[in-house]
Amino acid sequence: xxxxxxxxxxxxxxxxxxxxxxxxxxxxxxxxxxxxxxxxxxxxxxxxxxxxxxxxxxxxxxxxxxxxxxxxxxxxxxxxxxxxxxxxxxxxxxxxxxxxxxxxxxxxxxxxxxxxxxxxxxxxxxxxxxxxxxxxxxxxxxxxxxxxxxxxxxxxxxxxxxxxxxxxxxxxxxxxxxxxxxxxxxxxxxxxxxxxxxxxxxxxxxxxxxxxxxxxxxxxxxxxxxxxxxxxxxxxxxxxxxxxxxxxxxxxxxxxxxxxxxxxxxxxxxxxxxxxxxxxxxxxxxxxxxxxxxxxxxxxxxxxxxxxxxxxxxxxxxxxxxxxxxxxxxxxxxxxxxxxxxxxxxxxxxxxxxxxxxxxxxxxxxxxxxxxxxxxxxxxxxxxxxxxxxxxxxxxxxxxxxxxxxxxxxxxxxxxxxxxxxxxxxxxxxxxxxxxxxxxxxxxxxxxxxxxxxxxxxxxxxxxxxxxxxxxxxxxxxxxxxxxxxxxxxxxxxxxxxxxxxxxxxxxxxxxxxxxxxxxxxxxxxxxxxxxxxxxxxxxxxxxxxxxxxxxxxxxxxxxxxxxxxxxxxxxxxxxxxxxxxxxxxxxxxxxxxxxxxxxxxxxxxxxxxxxxxxxxxxxxxxxxxxxxxxxxxxxxxxxxxxxxxxxxxxxxxxxxxxxxxxxxxxxxxxxxxxxxxxxxxxxxxxxxxxxxxxxxxxxxxxxxxxxxxxxxxxxxxxxxxxxxxxxxxxxxxxxxxxxxxxxxxxxxxxxxxxxxxxxxxxxxxxxxxxx
Numbered sequence: 001x002x003x004x005x006x007x008x009x010x011x012x013x014x015x016x017x018x019x020x021x022x023x024x025x026x027x028x029x030x031x032x033x034x035x036x037x038x039x040x041x042x043x044x045x046x047x048x049x050x051x052x053x054x055x056x057x058x059x060x061x062x063x064x065x066x067x068x069x070x071x072x073x074x075x076x077x078x079x080x081x082x083x084x085x086x087x088x089x090x091x092x093x094x095x096x097x098x099x100x101x102x103x104x105x106x107x108x109x110x111x112x113x114x115x116x117x118x119x120x121x122x123x124x125x126x127x128x129x130x131x132x133x134x135x136x137x138x139x140x141x142x143x144x145x146x147x148x149x150x151x152x153x154x155x156x157x158x159x160x161x162x163x164x165x166x167x168x169x170x171x172x173x174x175x176x177x178x179x180x181x182x183x184x185x186x187x188x189x190x191x192x193x194x195x196x197x198x199x200x201x202x203x204x205x206x207x208x209x210x211x212x213x214x215x216x217x218x219x220x221x222x223x224x225x226x227x228x229x230x231x232x233x234x235x236x237x238x239x240x241x242x243x244x245x246x247x248x249x250x251x252x253x254x255x256x257x258x259x260x261x262x263x264x265x266x267x268x269x270x271x272x273x274x275x276x277x278x279x280x281x282x283x284x285x286x287x288x289x290x291x292x293x294x295x296x297x298x299x300x301x302x303x304x305x306x307x308x309x310x311x312x313x314x315x316x317x318x319x320x321x322x323x324x325x326x327x328x329x330x331x332x333x334x335x336x337x338x339x340x341x342x343x344x345x346x347x348x349x350x351x352x353x354x355x356x357x358x359x360x361x362x363x364x365x366x367x368x369x370x371x372x373x374x375x376x377x378x379x380x381x382x383x384x385x386x387x388x389x390x391x392x393x394x395x396x397x398x399x400x401x402x403x404x405x406x407x408x409x410x411x412x413x414x415x416x417x418x419x420x421x422x423x424x425x426x427x428x429x430x431x432x433x434x435x436x437x438x439x440x441x442x443x444x445x446x447x448x449x450x451x452x453x454x455x456x457x458x459x460x461x462x463x464x465x466x467x468x469x470x471x472x473x474x475x476x477x478x479x480x481x482x483x484x485x486x487x488x489x490x491x492x493x494x495x496x497x498x499x500x501x502x503x504x505x506x507x508x509x510x511x512x513x514x515x516x517x518x519x520x521x522x523x524x525x526x527x528x529x530x531x532x533x534x535x536x537x538x539x540x541x542x543x544x545x546x547x548x549x550x551x552x553x554x555x556x557x558x559x560x561x562x563x564x565x566x567x568x569x570x571x572x573x574x575x576x577x578x579x580x581x582x583x584x585x586x587x588x589x590x591x592x593x594x595x596x597x598x599x600x601x602x603x604x605x606x607x608x609x610x611x612x613x614x615x616x617x618x619x620x621x622x623x624x625x626x627x628x629x630x631x632x633x634x635x636x637x638x639x640x641x642x643x644x645x646x647x648x649x650x651x652x653x654x655x656x657x658x659x660x661x662x663x664x665x666x667x668x669x670x671x672x673x674x675x676x677x678x679x680x681x682x683x684x685x686x687x688x689x690x691x692x693x694x695x696x697x698x699x700x701x702x703x704x705x706x707x708x709x710x711x712x713x714x715x716x717x718x719x720x721x722x723x724x725x726x727x728x729x730x731x732x733x734x735x736x737x738x739x740x741x742x743x744x745x746x747x748x749x750x751x752x753x754x755x756x757x758x759x760x761x762x763x764x765x766x767x768x769x770x771x772x
Contacts, residue, residue, distance in 0.1 A: 007438035009034040010090040016435040017400050020409045025445025033070040040108045041101050045377050048114040054382035064117045075105040120391050124352035147348040154336045155185045158329050172270045173318050205324030211314045218307040219268035225300045226264050233300050242293025271314050280304040353390045360397045369398045384410030385427050392426040412470045428469045439473045445750050447486050448477040449497030485547035524757045529572035546752045557739040557751035565758050566740045574679045583741040589716040593687035596621050598713050605706035607646035623674050659696040
């Protein structure tokens with residue numbers, strides 16, 4: 001393996017292909033800004049000739065601003081001669097002609113709006129547009145941010161084309177196993193793989209005619225025997241002296257008889273037997289017969305043996321058919337998605353990657369790569385651990401050449417976007433082919449005690465991250481960061497920076513028994529909430545401090561893996577009266593407020609419908625209790641008043657549009673003030689206002705009337721996944737509140753006090769010799 005050296009931001013060579021492994025808090029962004037600055041000064045590249053690629057739009061905007069600020073700081077140091085940080089001071093000494101350096105910095109700032117700082121999709125889009133002839137791209141292709149509706153349309157077409165022609169037996173089996181257009185679509189909920197992805201082995205779809213005929217014949221025989229011999233069969237099961245009554249309890253037999261009746265009544269159209277069907281088969285009867293007795297005998301039991309066997313044979317065939325149909329859908333979705341996008345002249349973000357990749361791989365791709373290299377003389381790739389194979393292939397084809405400096409910056413230990421297609425093996429492949437490997441060792445984020453603790457934990461295992469290619473590099477506290485605001489409780493600095501809590505499962509579930517995950521999560525949530533309550537109380541008394549100031553709620557963060565864990569922690573905190581705020585990727589349309597909004601808008605769209613009006617009045621937004629609604633209906637005059645109010649809102653919606661009507665509704669019905677009375681009132685109010693904004697924009701853009709807007713909201717609520725960042729829950733005010741953050745949202749952030757209550761929950765390790 002290539003020797004890993006510590007990266008020297010001032011003197012490491014600006015040439016060849018380089019990998020910089022940058023752990024959390026080690027100054028990755030600072031290193032990128034430093035590299036950009038050196039390329040401007042030492043290589044005389046213009047700001048528009050340096051490509052910088054990062055992962056998200058937010059990260060792109062932040063990185064762009066950080067680089068701009070660094071250029072200004074450098075220009076100030078070179079022009080005034082005043083001290084900057086150690087890096088800028090080193091650059092001043094390194095540059096032989098300060099006047100030339102200052103000219104280059106001013107020119108970089110002048111044209112900085114042309115700097116090539118993009119997301120990977122932004123880079124691909126710009127490249128395809130500027131090289132339309134070489135890449136074969138159309139100029140006027142529309143970029144769409146959501147292709148879920150198109151995928152759903154294709155999946156439903158596939159369902160109709162394939163399942164409508166299948167036998168009723170197979171369709172019933174599929175539906176019994178929760179196979180539906182929705183479940184098939186969920187197989188591709190995150191992305192559609194490129195054309196280079198294959199299903200291995202590509203399964204065949206076997207015929208099932210013979211097995212279906214055998215199943216039907218066996219079922220008919222069981223049915224005929226049951227209908228004519230039911231009383232005798234039931235009598236044998238109830239009265240046979242040799243049967244073990246622990247296995248054949250008389251109460252259970254009554255249930256089994258009813259289940260057999262239901263099976264016979266199904267007419268043999270459902271090839272799934274009920275669980276207790278085996279009780280009518282000879283092998284189960286023999287196993288349940290006492291010693292010294294003969295097993296109960298009846299021809300029906302042997303017929304059940306045959307039906308059980310033929311059902312198992314048919315199910316094996318059906319499982320292969322389902323697998324084959326899923327593979328067929330994979331290919332159909334690939335082909336149809338591309339065809340329909342071409343027909344509609346639209347493309348999705350992943351199409352930008354695939355189109356550029358295809359253009360580079362086809363004949364003439366070399367010329368396209370040379371054109372891109374003429375535009376960009378160096379490339380800095382941020383968050384490289386989140387690269388997928390297509391992205392890596394693009395970068396490799398364009399920039400992994402001797403004459404272009406390429407820096408890949410990332411941390412494989414932070415590769416958390418596999419659900420979006422990121423592939424750690426692409427990172428490992430790249431790391432094996434770079435010319436130089438570096439690491440950033442100084443941690444600027446954490447206090448020294450925590451750095452030492454993390455080093456101790458991950459130094460012990462031989463392969464702490466499973467793969468030999470992913471090595472743990474010890475971090476060290478940053479020398480230049482002199483002040484660490486440490487948590488002090490009652491004046492003591494002796495409390496460990498990292499504490500590991502162990503749940504006493506044996507004390508809860510009993511010796512040698514495991515506690516179930518649900519109970520573990522509940523107990524841990526309440527324990528964390530209790531400790532947070534203690535710390536906040538100490539902070540209020542001035543006995544818990546961060547540096548010189550009292551500990552407050554917003555100094556504390558709880559990191560969780562899933563949104564449901566976040567809600568569990570929030571409930572535990574709420575029970576103790578502790579305010580908290582969620583930083584999650586939950587969908588706005590999965591919220592309780594979306595359900596209530598649909599109820600209210602449905603009633604406004606049809607104010608003459610009493611059931612819809614009752615549903616709306618029962619929402620927290622309107623605030624009537626069940627008892628109040630009953631009293632209203634008994635008092636015709638009061639009920640009529642509500643009907644008239646909703647009719648007036650209906651007319652306002654018709655005359656002035658959704659937003660004007662909804663503002664009037666919120667004001668007159670005091671919706672926000674009512675919601676703010678709840679413990680999570682700020683969250684609820686934020687969701688209602690966000691929903692109103694989204695609905696207003698959709699109504700305008702899609703020119704939707706009342707019924708259309710209610711249907712749009714209903715459809716969005718029934719979608720399983722969040723595909724648009726705009727439709728993720730917005731953050732309510734986080735002032736003086738504990739932050740509850742999913743791991744994906746916490747990346748790059750820092751908090752004085754952090755709890756990680758569910759880090760254990762995702763582990764698949766069964767290594768009893770592991771450290772935990």
